[in-house]
Amino acid sequence: MVVAVRFAPEQPEGTAEVAVGLLFGNRLTQTTLAPIAYLHRPEEEREPTSDDLLYATRQALDWVPLEAKSIEQAWRVGIDAQREGAIAAVLAEVPMPATPKQALCNLDAMLGHPGKASPWLAIAAATQTIERGAGAQFIFSGGAGTAGLWGTVLTPVSPLSK
Structure with a gap:
């Protein structure tokens, strides 16, 4: 179980208060609850560059393995504005869908920056989207300061796994 909370940030402008709870299970040993989605191994960029983010994005897709064109929705959260160019460069290079219905969902713009709860909020939102019948989801998430961005x-x- 993961519980992530951001309550009463010191700089409330552009931030969000968030509470997220996620229950994880091992699909090989847990049979009590039916799973909603599979969370695959995340990959962090080694340096804050477009090339490293591209490598991390491709590696995150490779852990599944899944082709980028199979992604139905991409999410971004906890990412400073100066990294928007790197994400745009990656999306230009990796053929994820880019139609208005399947555009990059910016949780920071919608809700405010959720701080250290960022990746957990995106996982919860993407899982709910899958629960409503959507396909594969990709998440770009970041943290505070100079921490690298993650892709998962x-x-x-x-239906056969349920």
Whole structure:
């Protein structure tokens, strides 16, 4: 179980108060609850560059393995404005869908920057999207300061796995 909370940030302008709870299970040993989605191994960029973010994005897709064109929705959260160019460069290089319906969902712009709860908020939002019938989701998430950005994939549970 992961519980992430950001309550009463010191600089409330452009930030968000967030409370997220996620229950994880091992699909090989846990049979009590039906899974909603599979969270695959995340990958962090080694340096804050477009090339490293591109490598991390490709590696996160490779952990599944999944082709980028199979992603139905991409999310971004906890990312400073100066890194928007790096994400745009990666999305230009990696063929994730870019139609208005499947555009990059910017949780920071919608809710405010959720701080250290950022990745957990995005995982919860992407899981709820999968629960409503969507396909694979990709998350770009960041943290405070100079921390590198992360990329991770969530995929729906196949009907045979339930």
